[in-house]
Amino acid sequence: MQRLRAVFFPASFKNSPALQTRFSAFKNYSFLLFVFALFIFFYPLYSNANEHASDIELLKQRAIEKHLASHLTWSRLLYFREGANKSDLNDDGYFFDPHGNQDKEKELLASIDAYFSPWLENPDAHPICKFPGRYFWLNKQLGLPEFEEQLKEKCKRIQVWGFQEKTNSVSLMLVSGYLGNPASSFGHAFLKLNMNQTQANTSLFDKSLNYGAAVPPNENMIRYVVLGISGGYQGRFTGEYFFTQDRVYSRTEFRDMWEYKLNLNEEQLEFLMLHLWDITGREFQYFFFDRNCAYRLAQLIELVTETELSEDFRPWYLPEVLFQNLGGSEKNLVSEINFVPSSQRVLYAQLENLSKDELAIIEAIHEKKSLDDEVWNRIAELDENRQIIVLDALLAYHKYLLIASGNQQDDFMRKLEQKILLSRLALPAKEREQGSVAELVSPAEGNKATNVSLSAFHTKYENGGLLNFAAYKKDLTNRNSLEGNELVLLDFTFRDSEAYSALEHVDFIKAGNLKPSQSYLSSERKWSWQINLGADRDVLERDYIAYFKASMGKSFYLNQNLFVYGLLGPQLNHQEPIADLSFKSGLVYLHSKFIFSGFNEQYWSEDGNHETVVEGNVSFFVEENINLFIKLKDVEDTESQAGISFYF
Secondary structure (H helix, E strand, O other): OHHHHHHHOOHHHHOOHHHHHHHHHHHHHHHHHHHHHHHHHHHHHHHHHHHHHHHHHHHHHHHHHOOHHHOHHHHHHOOOOOOOOOOOEOOHHHOOOOOOOOOHHHHHHHHHHHHOOOOOOOHHHOHHHHOHHHHHHHHHHHOOOOHHHHHHHHOHHHHHHOHHHHOOEEEEEEEOOOOOOHHHOOOEEEEEEEOOOOOOOOOOOOEEEEEEEOOOOOOOHHHHHHHHHHOOEEEEEEEEEHHHHHHHHHOOOOOOEEEEEEOOOHHHHHHHHHHHHHHOOOEEEEOOOOOOHHHHHHHHHHHHHOOOOOOOOOOOOOHHHHHHHHOOOOOOOEEEEEEEOOHHHHHHHHHOOOOHHHHHHHHHHHHHOOOOHHHHHHHHOOOHHHHHHHHHHHHHHHHHHHHHOOOOOOHHHHHHHHHHHHHHHOOOOOOOOOOOOOOOOOHHHOOOOOEEEEEEEEOOOOEEEEEEEEEEEEOOOOOOOOEOEEEEEEEEEEEEEOOOEEEEEEEEEEEEEOOOOOOOOHHHOOOEEEEEEEEEEEOOOOEEEEEEEEEEEEEEEOOOOEEEEEEEEEEEEOOOOOEEEEEEEEEEEEOOOEEEEEEEEEEEEOOOOEEEEEEEEEEEEEEOOEEEEEEEEEOOOEEEEEEEEEEO
16 A cells, blocks of 8 residues: 555655645546536436426426316216216226326326336336326327337237237127026126137137126125115126127027127227226226116227217116117217027027927937937938938037036036037038028117007096006017017006096016027927016005016917917915916017017906906007007906007
8 A cells, every 4th residue: 555655646746836736736627527427417317307397297287278187088087977076986096196086187187297207117017007098098188208109118018918909899799688687687788809800700719898796606686686776886897708708698598699890990999998908907886777887888988989878868777778879870880780699599590400300319318318229229310411410409409508507517418428429420521500590689779668658548437548657668569679578667557537547557577588489399498487566556445456476387489470378376465365376378479560469367366256357469660669559458347548659
């Protein structure tokens, strides 16, 4: 150390004022160089911070000047319903401002601040990568700096997800009603993302987005209904393959579907895909009758198309309402509609290719649960082409039963499948004959659900008028896609005559499955049934008798348009007589221009009384949602009615 000091600071340095002066000047100069270097290093950071601050304030000012906080699309992005002062979203993680779910302007300004937040170690946690849909719209309004570049280069999870690039179109799927589950009685709707242009519209490997309530496993049915109606569940969007939806609706519950392919341009499609990333998994409050699957899907589509789809004058919003609102040439939202038949309907069409003897072979195998050579020899006796058709149908029926049972395959079913496959592999390859499936009209294309009817009546003793109102009415007197099924809620009939004016009858709920099975297999001919909870006015006592009726029976097609049915069951009344037994036989004729339905119902009371009710009704389809009807009813006196029905 001493040597170094001697080298750099020789003894002459101490004795030389000139050297000391020069060194002092050098020290001052070095300090200035050091300060300058710091300035050069930190100034860009300071400058960038000022520029960012300037950009943020400029964007905020522009957002305020353009009134973006009150823009309809911004309200829809935050899920504020019209006139509401709070968002429907129950997820605090969706908002940047602590009060963003109540204050749209604060959330707007906080979103602009968040856009410029620094990129940390995990870039996918950055606001741009968490809410690309929100910033996609803000970029269109404000021109956010480097939005597209940052989205593509830094948001790796979105790029791996890739729906905004892989999806070439989207479809809204309408699923028919399912009376086996209260939540599905009015149908269901979900979104399908069409990703493969080379395959059919219903490719099982397309993606789908479903909205539903998060219901705990094994939930009690009463609790399920109460919480579903009152908003006791959280709802969320979840993504799945279309295969999953097809398995549940088409192959397990045997429900038909209708695909409404939407007419979206590239910008609308990209906006929708990015917004799906924003909301998937986010929690909303779920309500069975209004803020349900159809309502949330309506919000998605109206967000990107700037149309009105979610508003409805009724206090409920059912799936068919969404699809009715999609219609209209002025909206131009739907490019095509495709019918997707249930697996049951496809199977029945395939079985139509078989003769009675061939159907008997299939029934013998399943009824006897036997693999005896006697039955299989009957197949071997057929010519090669018929063997192929029968074995293909037998395999299709086997898969149908397997899925319907929840894949509960016993020893017989396993051995049967092996034997079918081995027998089929021994024959030449041939394309399977599927059969022709008749196209079914969408529920959204029939009469709307809410009904008001006005009619005049005449009896031997009096004349008068009837006013009928039904909150929801899909029955045997109107045009719908239920094919003999019916569901009626809150149906009131008011009577005005010379004798009295009063509420005469109410159906709180009336539901039934009178539709005959279209299968040629006797094992597939299911029971028909009907339930009815209502009240009738007793004219003599001027009182109301509440009742509940449940009946079961069979129904059969006489031809393509005509079927008959017979039902037997009890009726419980809240007044004497407490119990009745009823037998109801009827027929229904379905035509493109009208429907005729009639029945004869016999009642036997516990007190020994007997009563007969005969009724016939013809409804003529005048316009899309207007029917004219004629009705004859005979109880103790014959009553004739003529009137008009409006559906809205």
